[in-house]
Amino acid sequence: MIKIGLTGNIASGKSTVEGILKNLNYKVVDLDMVSHKLLNTVCKNEVIKNFNTVERAELASIVFNDKNKLKTLENILYPKIKDFILNYFEENNSEKILFISGAQIYQAGFSDMFDKIIFVDANKDLRLQRLIKRNFYSSEIAQNRINAQNDDFKNKADYIIENNSDKKELYDNILIVLNKIIG
Numbered sequence: 001m002i003k004i005g006l007t008g009n010i011a012s013g014k015s016t017v018e019g020i021l022k023n024l025n026y027k028v029v030d031l032d033m034v035s036h037k038l039l040n041t042v043c044k045n046e047v048i049k050n051f052n053t054v055e056r057a058e059l060a061s062i063v064f065n066d067k068n069k070l071k072t073l074e075n076i077l078y079p080k081i082k083d084f085i086l087n088y089f090e091e092n093n094s095e096k097i098l099f100i101s102g103a104q105i106y107q108a109g110f111s112d113m114f115d116k117i118i119f120v121d122a123n124k125d126l127r128l129q130r131l132i133k134r135n136f137y138s139s140e141i142a143q144n145r146i147n148a149q150n151d152d153f154k155n156k157a158d159y160i161i162e163n164n165s166d167k168k169e170l171y172d173n174i175l176i177v178l179n180k181i182i183g
Contacts, residue, residue: 003116006102018085118158
């Protein structure tokens, strides 16, 4: 089994890549969805104890403005997410290839769990436009979210999928990377 981490910065197009991979009949797990589920189940009481909410928008506004609170939330969620990934790999060990998608693969210390890591990349101006359109953020809030992320992780990835054009070009870029990985 080949275990592939799929990552990239906010509004780079990870979700679009996930959708294309699923349409190609690959199994893809979105760690964002896993963390949302954990917030409302296993981690709920501890998160409420520390933040008085499990509401995503409220949590985001708290942790994006306080690095200590962000670390607290990560310390609650990351061990549970890591357990989920390990269990997922074990339960699906007959699959030829599995994808786990998450923006925080490097930051969370999950990168060593994967055989290969793909970074979805898009230029900052395009990401800013996408974020404003998708999330209805003001330009300032969108810029702050983009600036809060580290572009250095792109250089650590095994493969980069560029997403600066249309879906056809993105699809072609995905196929090129898949051919390099699985031949």
